[in-house]
Structures are given as C-alpha cells and as structure tokens.
Amino acid sequence: MGVFTKNHVMVTGGQAGPTVMLSHGFGCDQNLWRLVAPALAERFRVVLFDHVGSGRSDLSAWNPDRYGRLEGYAEDVLEICRELDAGPVVFVGHSVSAMIGALAAIAEPERFEGLVLLVPSPCYIDDGDYRGGFSREDIDELLETLDGNYLGWSSAMAPVIMGNPDRPELGEELEDSFCRTDPNIARVFARATFLSDNRADLPQVKVPAVVLECSQDVIAPTGVGAFVRDQIPDAGLVTLDAVGHCPQLSAPEATVQAISDFVTGLR
C-alpha cells in the first residue's frame, strides 16, 4: 500500500506555487486544519495527512516500535515528500509535529524550504533551568485520563473509526470520531510526544524556520517558543494573540497570516 493511503494524504489548492504541508499533533487529526486549510489553498498547494494511528490513517500499518518514537513519524513525513515529488515543501507542524518536522528536516534538509513550528516544545518536562511546564507525574496523569475515556471509546467509537476508511465524505460519523483514538495507540503517541527531549536536535536544523506561539498556552508555556528560536540557527518568533494550544482553531486568520508571511518571505 502506498504512503498516500497509509497516511490518508489529501492535496488541495493550486498545482503550482509553494507546497505547504500541514501536520497535526497529538490528539486529533487533519481536521484540525479545517479553518485554515481553505484560506491557505487559495495561495498555495496544501498537503494534509493523518499520522499513522490517528484519523483515517491505516491502523494496520501502526506498530508500537515505529510509532513509539518521533523518528518513526518523521520517516513517514519524508516518505510523503518523496511520493509527492513536488520539490521542497514548507512544513507546518503543530505541537509535537513541530519536532517531527525538525527531525525530518535534519535527516533530509533538501526536501524542506522552511519550517513553521506552531506552538512547539522540544521538551515538555522541566529539567534544571529549562521550564517545559510539566513533571513526569503530570504526564502519567494524562495517560490516566486517556485511560479514563477508554470505555467510552471502545464501545461507541471503534466501529465508526474502523468502519470504512475509503468513504469519501466527512459525515457526522467522522465528526463523532474526531479526536477519538484507540487508547492503546494514544498512549504510545502520548509517551512519544511528552517524554521526548529534542532540545539537542534544534541546532542541527539547517533550513529557515519560524516559531508561532500563543500568548497563553498551558502546553507550550511562555519562554519555550523563544528557546526554540534561539536554538535554531535561522529562526524567527511570532506571538499570536490567541489562547490555548490550537491557534489554527482559536485564531485561524492570524495563523493563516503568519504562515503566509513566512512562505512569501522565503522567496
């Protein structure tokens, strides 16, 4: 099976022009981009996909070894880039996908024109002077919360998600399944997300980058965005006037503007 099916890749927008690849983070799927993708598609070619284990990806392709490490997701990103064969892309990574994009860009920099790191955090756990915002116990508590919603998931959601990955329209059923993931898969992704420490990787990023942070974000607290900017050789920082960890939903216009500014500034 091709990577397009494996990652449920969707391409919209113009055939020419810069390619902007939108990569969702832990928790949801490509529907997270629904308020920004149409506006971006007016100016760019937009590539959407689901990480394996999320959304409408092929769950049979999931295994805990490959997808228990951010490198596994980064390999998928590179596979999609190879398959697209559209020249270097601007990769927009939300949350943990920011680090996935950084790892992919370190491995094969020629495939990336630039990186938009949307509310990134290279390390969620406090370490010495570094303030990631969380302790190891906090992450364990998140895993517990995921488990607490296990029963609700398995009985009601499994048939919807497993049902028919080829169904084209995004019906009400899909909305019901949005952000609902098999808890076993979610637990593995949660560990990979919140227990990874990619601080030492940031200086290896050799492509231009911009960090977009929110003014109030419990997951990527103030200071983390500046840390990421300072560690990447060629990076800027934009603070969006937005609350929460999903500016593409809470402040879609500002998010589109910041992404567009970065893409046009590259040429």
Added chain:
Amino acid sequence: MTFTSGHVHDAASSGEGFDEGNPGFTVPETAADLLDDNAEDLYDNAPCGYLSTYPDGQIAKVNKTLLGWLGRAREDLVGRLRFADLLTVGGKLYHETHLAPMLAVQGRLDGVALELRTADGGRLPVLVSSTVKYGRGGRPLLIRTTIFDATSRHSYERELLRVQREAEKARAEAEQARALAEVERARLQRVVTTLQRTLLPPTLSAPEGMEVSAYYHVASADQVGGDFYDVFPLSEGRWGFFLGDVCGKGADAAAVTSLVRYTLRAAAVYDPDPVAVLNNLNIVLNHEYNGDDPRFCTVVFGIITPASSGFTLGLAVGGHLDPLLLRADGTADYISTRGGLIVGVFPDPHFATTTVHLAPGDALLLYTDGLVEARVDGADGESDARYGDAALRDHTATLAPTTASDLVEGLTGLLTRFGDGLDDDTALLALSVPTPPERDDQ
C-alpha cells in the same frame, strides 16, 4: 416549548411532591412563580454542575452545586479562571489536546471522563458534556457545560479497566508463551530430523545384479520413530538386510533402534546364520532392558547369496509382518512366517525361518505396520477401517512384475493418498532382480 398555567396547575394539584399535609413544602401562589422560581432554583441547585465559559475558556457563570463540589466561592471563579484550571494537570493536557479542538470543530462534547480539583486538594471524578452556543455569523459565544458527579461510576470503571488490563496482560503473556513454544518446537523438530537421519542408512549397498530401494515415512515431526532397515555387504559374496520396528516412540525408542541396528550388523559379521543373528539380538535386548522398562522389536533379517540365476534369500522372522513376494509372472503373495516370536521378550525364543529364491523379474517387499494399519474409509462407511493385508496384496499385484524402485514409488504414492489416515511411521524396503535385456538373436 410553552407551558400553560393549566398544565402546571394540574401537575401541582395532582399530588406528587405537593402534598399540603407535608410541612416541608409550600404551594406556590401562581404558576408563574413556580416557573420563575424553578428556573433559577433548578440552575443553582440542580443535581449536576452547570458552567458557562467564553470561547477562550474564561468562566462566565457557575451554579451552586458545582461551587459546593469544588468548595470554592463564585468570585474566585467567574472572570478569573478558565475551565481547564479546574482540572488536574493530566486533564488539562487532555483538554488542550482533545477537548478544546473537538469543541471548536464539532461544537459539542459528550460524557468525557475527567477529574476536578477541589479546594481542599481532593479530586472529584466527573462526566462532562458541553455544547457551544453560536451567535450571528456562526461565531461561538458561549460554551455550556454540564458536569455530573461520577464517583461511583468512576470506581466501577476503574475496576473494569483493571480487569481489562489484566486480561490484556494475560493475553500478551499467553502469546509470548505460544511464540516461545513455537521456537522450542522448531528446535525439537530439527533435533528429531537429525536423529532420525542418523538411524537410517545414508545409502543402501546392494549386491551386483540386484536392485534395492527404501522409503521412510515420518508420521510426526516431533518424535523419532522406531522403524529401521538396512542392506549391507558381508564376507564371501554375501549380503545382509533387515527391516523392523521397535515398540514405542521418542527418545527411548530411538536409543533401542540405534542399538538394534548396530547389533544386527555386528551379529551378522560374527555369525551370518539369520536365526543366530536374531538370537544374538534377543540376548542383547534382554540384557539391556531387563528392568521395569522392557524393550523389544519385530524384525525380518535375511542373508543374500548369489545363485545361478538370481539370488537365494535366507530369512529369519521375529514377530514381524509377512514379506510380500511379487513374481515375474505378475502374482503377489505373502511368504508365510508364522510362529516367529518378537525379539527381546523371551529368554529363548523361536524364530520362523524360510528360504526364498529371487529370480529375474521377482521382487520382495518388507514393510512395517504403518502401511497395513493406515486408516481408510471402509466399504460400509465404517470410519476406523484399516487398509489391511488383503488390500496390500491386491494392490501390489497390480504393480507386479516390477522393480524395487518402481514398487517403492508406487507404494509411496499409496502412502500419500492415505493422508491423515497414515498416523504411524512406515518403512518400506524392496529387493528385486532385474530381467536381463532380451537378446536379439536375429
């Protein structure tokens, strides 16, 4: 939905909860009072928590029930905290990564399990449902949330989850054990195959002018079988051959099989009289296994001596199935060897003897009981019918006259057709004297 005063009045006067005799209740003056009072009172004192937040999460309104559960004052919450601030850190992470996006995309949440932090540092398990109230242009205005105390449900679910975890763990362990057993079995099969090979002769050494052929069917890849055979040269132009079956299977039987094979070869060198060979084998088996684990075998042993035309075979038989003789004229008959006792049981057994002349075009077949005891479908549908002596004779007669290799090949096909019916090891050994090519006298 509109309430008429008539409806309300009917409901009140019809009884439940408004019994005038009960001093705990007062009947409201008018239906309108009842409705107004209830709306406000229901909001504040409902059996669930109510919470309204702005789209950015700031708390706009909260009811008394929820304040009571949290142990907090209204002014500490409204305009000061966000909904996520009421959650545990894990819940906060879950809210930001799952719930906030779900609310933004689909406008509602149903029955999400979370824990609230109370003022005294405790945790309250709750089930949360939310809907978004939209204004003009589809802009979200408010998020309305109902919160149910899920303490009892929580412990029940914890228990379910614990049991499910244990079941998953057990399943994983069983899977691991199965994989390990698979590896063990493969290893055992390699050992068995190797051992089996060492028990059978790598090549059969036939006298000039005689063709020999053999086949060994292994019934179980997990166990070494007890069938054995060999053809080997002796001094003075003679050859020895044998075929037999050690009782039992597995490692113990394999040890006996090995002993029998080498004893027969050595005994034939020492004294090539077939009966003497079997007597020597009997003595060895008696000595070796005289404890509470007696070991014995059935065997046909023969000495091949060249004759003017073909060969003379002197046979001694100890409790084994009668050999089949296929003549050049196309007949097939058993050579009767009745009266021979199995080897290794009795101190001084009698063995049957006979002499066969194998002329050009003749073939002799030795076989073990796996062949005749293979399960077949009986003529009357009887399920545990056995192939049997008569069927074997009739079948080989259709092959006669034949050569050793053709005979073994034909019988190998028969064994294959038995399929699962062939549940025992089976050894075949055939000796034949080829017909000389016809002379062209013209």
